[in-house]
Amino acid sequence: MTAFVDALAELTFAVHDVLTRTAAEHDLSVTQLRLLGLLRDRTPSMAAIATHLHLDRSSVSGLVDRAEARGLVARSTSPDDARVTLVSVTPAGTALIRQGLAEITHRLDDLTANVAPDDRAALIRVRQSVTY
Amino acid sequence: MTAFVDALAELTFAVHDVLTRTAAEHDLSVTQLRLLGLLRDRTPSMAAIATHLHLDRSSVSGLVDRAEARGLVARSTSPDDARVTLVSVTPAGTALIRQGLAEITHRLDDLTANVAPDDRAALIRVRQSVTY
DNA sequence: TATTGTTATACTCTATAACTATA
């Protein structure tokens, strides 16, 4: 029981470190990476981003400020509710997230090169069992 | 192949969020938690801590400063080499890490309550296959 | 000269509290 939780935590540290370091090589933080990842198929409000990333709305303001200053995302006002700000990804943001994710996939493939096929399938089931 | 990497990344975010939030309830960051975890069975040098946590030595200086100011760790000079600073955990630090880890184990048990026994064993093998 | 650690500096990330604009 505890061995499983220990392994889960250690695996998390290993993967998170890879994410952090690879993103940093593209001048991205893990949070910026997750933000751009979210925007691949959505144009959410600030509040929706806060919910998805489990952040305070004020944190999202700063996050989007920095991404916008770099030309990676753009703000617009919702036509339905003038209080709501919608965030979309720019072509530059799309290019960066594609490149970053490709690099991360490559690194994680390397990290897990020795994992057996059956164990890969099991991990996918573990992820599905987790409510997140 | 990509499904596995995606699941690995998503699982990492879920677990890391639990670690971050649970540690925060004990006024600890994930990094402070990892520092205290390291010191449970070691009295490493600043450089050794930097290596284990994959941080710059200057980052470790600040990390240990803050933990020391809270009375969680103590610095001492190595008897073998006056350049080297050794870091040890205090009784208060030991108590805090025990309580924090117990709480985290509980939360991760909850998070993964629906994971099948065979899949738990598989995840332990995945962790062992990863060089970290 | 090389290594260990610290300091100065600058930036990102995060939350709380107070605020503005809109509903």
Place this chain on the structure above:
DNA sequence: TATAGTTATAGAGTATAACAATA
């Protein structure tokens, strides 16, 4: 009144560069 978002503020975490002490 309630909600969406921002701003001011404070603190943690991180790296780079320059430095002091020791080997």
